[in-house]
Amino acid sequence: MATILFLSLLFLSCILLAAFTHKKRQQHQRKPPSPPGFPIIGNLHQLGELPHQSLWRLSKKYGHVMLLKFGSIPTVVVSSSETAKQVLKIHDLHCCSRPSLAGPRALSYNYLDIAFSPFDDYWKELRRICVQELFSVKRVQSFQPIKEDEVKKLIDSVSESASQGTPVNLSEKFTSLTVRVTCKATFGVNFQGTVLNSDRFEKLIHDTYLFLGSFSASDYFPNGGWIIDWLTGLHGQRERSVRALDAFYEQMFDLHKQGNKEGVEDFVDLLLRLEKEETVIGYGKLTRNHIKAILMNVLIGGIGTSAITMTWAMTELMRNPRVMKKVQSEIRNQIGKKSMITLDDIDQLHYLKMVINETWRLHPPSPFLIPRQVMSEFELNDYVIPVKTRLYVNVWAIGRDPDTWKDPEEFLPERFVNSSIDAKGQHFELLPFGSGRRMCPAMYMGTTMVEFGLANMLYHFDWKIPVGMVAEDIDLEESPGLNASKKNELVLVPLKYLDH
Numbered sequence: 389m390a391t392i393l394f395l396s397l398l399f400l401s402c403i404l405l406a407a408f409t410h411k412k413r414q415q416h417q418r419k420p421p422s423p424p425g426f427p428i429i430g431n432l433h434q435l436g437e438l439p440h441q442s443l444w445r446l447s448k449k450y451g452h453v454m455l456l457k458f459g460s461i462p463t464v465v466v467s468s469s470e471t472a473k474q475v476l477k478i479h480d481l482h483c484c485s486r487p488s489l490a491g492p493r494a495l496s497y498n499y500l501d502i503a504f505s506p507f508d509d510y511w512k513e514l515r516r517i518c519v520q521e522l523f524s525v526k527r528v529q530s531f532q533p534i535k536e537d538e539v540k541k542l543i544d545s546v547s548e549s550a551s552q553g554t555p556v557n558l559s560e561k562f563t564s565l566t567v568r569v570t571c572k573a574t575f576g577v578n579f580q581g582t583v584l585n586s587d588r589f590e591k592l593i594h595d596t597y598l599f600l601g602s603f604s605a606s607d608y609f610p611n612g613g614w615i616i617d618w619l620t621g622l623h624g625q626r627e628r629s630v631r632a633l634d635a636f637y638e639q640m641f642d643l644h645k646q647g648n649k650e651g652v653e654d655f656v657d658l659l660l661r662l663e664k665e666e667t668v669i670g671y672g673k674l675t676r677n678h679i680k681a682i683l684m685n686v687l688i689g690g691i692g693t694s695a696i697t698m699t700w701a702m703t704e705l706m707r708n709p710r711v712m713k714k715v716q717s718e719i720r721n722q723i724g725k726k727s728m729i730t731l732d733d734i735d736q737l738h739y740l741k742m743v744i745n746e747t748w749r750l751h752p753p754s755p756f757l758i759p760r761q762v763m764s765e766f767e768l769n770d771y772v773i774p775v776k777t778r779l780y781v782n783v784w785a786i787g788r789d790p791d792t793w794k795d796p797e798e799f800l801p802e803r804f805v806n807s808s809i810d811a812k813g814q815h816f817e818l819l820p821f822g823s824g825r826r827m828c829p830a831m832y833m834g835t836t837m838v839e840f841g842l843a844n845m846l847y848h849f850d851w852k853i854p855v856g857m858v859a860e861d862i863d864l865e866e867s868p869g870l871n872a873s874k875k876n877e878l879v880l881v882p883l884k885y886l887d888h
């Protein structure tokens with residue numbers, strides 16, 4: 389009897405074990421749907437000029453979780469608010485590292501920065517210090533006089549064009565505004581007196597964006613892609629930009645050593661002070677290379693994103709005269725007569741904030757956020773996502789998802805009336821700054837720059853389309869590259885608003 393019982397139990401255990409291993413094997417086989425690719429290149433040919441748009445189109449056929457192979461790199465793309473929430477919130481700890489990419493590696497002195505560093509104790513410590521010291525509300529507010537000074541110069545220069553009836557290149561003006569504010573806050577200098585003038589510096593930043601946004605074979609073929617990058621000249625271009633930026637940082641350190649600057653404590657002052665205090669971050673003391681890598685994040689993170697947002701907002705407003713009239717009326721009625729709108733004034737400008745959120749919905753400056761890398765296997769919509777998979781969150785596609793947004797292609801700020809959705813990373817329908825552990829640490833700095841610049845341009849001027857152009861010429865074409873910026877520059881004629 390005992391033998392029969394023993395044998396039955398053994399038999400039952402074998403069946404259970406077989407069922408369990410079968411399930412486990414099946415689970416391992418459950419991969420997200422994939423568009424067919426070619427040998428060696430995989431799906432690279434499907435990226436197109438504007439990858440966020442190409443992958444959005446593919447997601448309509450293959451779903452909100454897709455697996456693609458870019459060269460030899462398995463990459464999962466998520467394209468809905470629900471799947472973004474799973475990646476950025478529920479499974480954040482499984483996938484908040486960054487992949488190793490050639491351009492960022494060179495620019496960050498081998499990942500000594502915040503944005504491209506892998507998820508480890510060093511990154512945690514560095515991010516904590518930067519959030520407390522560099523990106524805090526208190527520090528951003530200490531730079532408000534710099535912003536006011538630069539916005540005043542912008543108002544004066546646009547007023548001059550208005551009095552002559554000449555057009556203004558707003559894309560250029562917004563870039564120049566953010567370059568000046570960022571440089572003054574970071575380095576404490578205008579460009580006079582440095583080897584770089586403003587145009588050369590803008591070119592340096594532009595070239596850096598260009599190579600960061602260019603196709604780099606080493607990022608998709610880690611074993612031999614560098615040869616292609618040598619042959620295409622990308623490697624050389626990268627080296628030149630890195631050297632030029634390095635020389636610029638060195639010059640800024642010299643300037644600070646000589647004490648040739650005045651004003652509030654800038655970012656370089658602060659970082660040099662932390663170096664002098666022998667601050668330990670993660671595994672060692674803060675060095676010059678750490679400082680340079682952090683400065684790179686400030687320049688790359690701070691300049692493009694705010695200028696791109698202001699340009700898209702003005703573009704959408706020109707295409708939607710009803711919204712333009714409404715936002716200008718709000719600003720002018722609420723503020724009354726003033727020479728400049730302040731940050732405190734902006735608190736009352738609810739419709740302006742809706743216009744900015746609607747701009748971010750349709751035109752998030754980083755359409756894929758910054759790519760992530762999976763650190764430990766997890767399940768997403770019942771699919772198994774293995775270690776070392778690269779992850780893209782297509783926030784551009786999420787902003788156009790008809791399951792979330794009614795008439796998604798329409799620029800309609802009113803959709804935010806009585807809605808709890810904001811851009812602060814808690815609502816996965818709208819993610820211009822990302823969410824989770826890797827979310828933008830400088831959201832306050834970026835938002836206040838956009839609000840302040842836009843509010844003043846809308847308050848002081850009415851805007852007309854230049855003679856010879858029609859409303860349809862104000863197009864929505866995007867330029868290829870790191871950020872989804874407007875391809876054709878926005879050129880408008882300002883008219884001074886005289887009621888104040």
Ligand code: HEM
Pocket residue numbers: 502503504515685686687689690691693694697753754757758759819820821822823825826827828829830831833834835838
């Ligand atoms: C409108 C302005 C801005 C927008 C829309 C923006 C957007 C973003 C996005 C989408 C990310 C990636 C988040 C993710 O991977 O989940 C990011 C990360 C980052 N941003 Fe911003 N940003 C802005 C302004 C700034 C400014 C002004 C700075 C610095 C002065 C900055 C510094 C950074 C840094 C250091 C990271 C990396 C965070 C990490 O990996 O831990 N950003 N930003």
